[in-house]
Amino acid sequence: MRSALRYLAPLVSALVIAAACAAPRATAPTATAGASASASTEPDFTGKTLNIATGATGAVYIIYGAGIAELLNKKLKTQASSQSTPASVDNMKLIRDGKADLALTQADIAYDAVKGQGRFAPPEGKVDAKALAVMYTNYLHLVTKDGSPINTVTDLKGKRVSLGPAGSGTEVKATRVLEGYAMTPADMQVQRLSSQDAADALRDGKLDAFFFDGGLPIGAVLDLSNSMKIKLIDQTDAIKKMADKYGSFYFAAKIPKETYKTSADVTVAGIANLLVVPSTFDPKLASAILKTMLDNRADLEKVHPAALELKLDTMTVGSPVDFHQGAIDFYKSRNAWKG
Numbered sequence: 001m002r003s004a005l006r007y008l009a010p011l012v013s014a015l016v017i018a019a020a021c022a023a024p025r026a027t028a029p030t031a032t033a034g035a036s037a038s039a040s041t042e043p044d045f046t047g048k049t050l051n052i053a054t055g056a057t058g059a060v061y062i063i064y065g066a067g068i069a070e071l072l073n074k075k076l077k078t079q080a081s082s083q084s085t086p087a088s089v090d091n092m093k094l095i096r097d098g099k100a101d102l103a104l105t106q107a108d109i110a111y112d113a114v115k116g117q118g119r120f121a122p123p124e125g126k127v128d129a130k131a132l133a134v135m136y137t138n139y140l141h142l143v144t145k146d147g148s149p150i151n152t153v154t155d156l157k158g159k160r161v162s163l164g165p166a167g168s169g170t171e172v173k174a175t176r177v178l179e180g181y182a183m184t185p186a187d188m189q190v191q192r193l194s195s196q197d198a199a200d201a202l203r204d205g206k207l208d209a210f211f212f213d214g215g216l217p218i219g220a221v222l223d224l225s226n227s228m229k230i231k232l233i234d235q236t237d238a239i240k241k242m243a244d245k246y247g248s249f250y251f252a253a254k255i256p257k258e259t260y261k262t263s264a265d266v267t268v269a270g271i272a273n274l275l276v277v278p279s280t281f282d283p284k285l286a287s288a289i290l291k292t293m294l295d296n297r298a299d300l301e302k303v304h305p306a307a308l309e310l311k312l313d314t315m316t317v318g319s320p321v322d323f324h325q326g327a328i329d330f331y332k333s334r335n336a337w338k339g
Helices: 002-022 060-075 088-096 107-115 169-180 195-203 219-227 236-246 283-295 297-303 305-309 325-333
Strands: 049-053 079-083 102-106 129-145 160-162 189-191 209-214 230-232 251-255 266-278
Touching (some): 060 297, 107 129, 236 266, 297 305
Antiparallel strands (some): 129 230
16 A cells, blocks of 8 residues: 555645646635535535645645546536645635635644634634544654664754645644743754755755655655654653643644654654634535545545544544535434534
8 A cells, every 4th residue: 555655645635736727716605506406316526616725745634635526526526626735834824715615624724713813813804624534644754764773852942944835734734842841943943844845955964854744654754764764753742732722732742663664653743733714614515525425435545554544433523624515414414413
């Protein structure tokens, strides 16, 4: 699976970026073609344009998002496309500004967005968004070379460190981990790189360490681990402090040593990923999207192993953002709504 993923990811990413550039900007869903039909008639979403905000090359969002778009086009006959972005922060801004119809985002960023705080404090503006599903867990990777003198977060002082792309959830989460160790980005020589660019820079000796938040495995980190021995840095001491200050959506998560052939399991800051939509999103389309994803999970698993976590009994657990009515209707239809 991992070997297939390593070769699939660059191809999928390239196709995603090309599609996003070529495709017209998707418009927000309006009344469905079957709206006037009887209640027993299945709504027809043929030709419905959908723009899915994802992430950057080398990470999970861009691959998973492309898989969702392809699945919806195949099963619902929509015209969905996935857009490459810096990730969570920018994705929520795209939802707010009417430039995305669905978005993958970290739970902490979604919470700040709907509350109008953090990166969304005035004058930036809050986001009127709702959750469709809790998708999978993100693990904050702090990667360095095996044999590096960096063994703890505090060893990053004075080093060349990437905090993730500007506008990403990684940047926010990494900064909060640093805060848990009484540090700030000013303590380091900061760069803001995608997972792929950071992995390349570490391999080439142009970077000492990098943060990146994602599901297991992150393609760029997996490729790096196959070309050289890497080390992941424990973040245990920051996790409770983060949860106490910012919210219980932060929790301890373990990256098994088998994932990247490291010497030991490592505990890092975990958080849920959400699939969100504008509050005005068509409820019937929201329900149809969830049904399609869940009933065809095997197709998504072939795209990325993170889809293994897409389960009915966990899709409603862990979101700090209210669920969309269409999502609630779907979960009730499956006797899975816990609200």
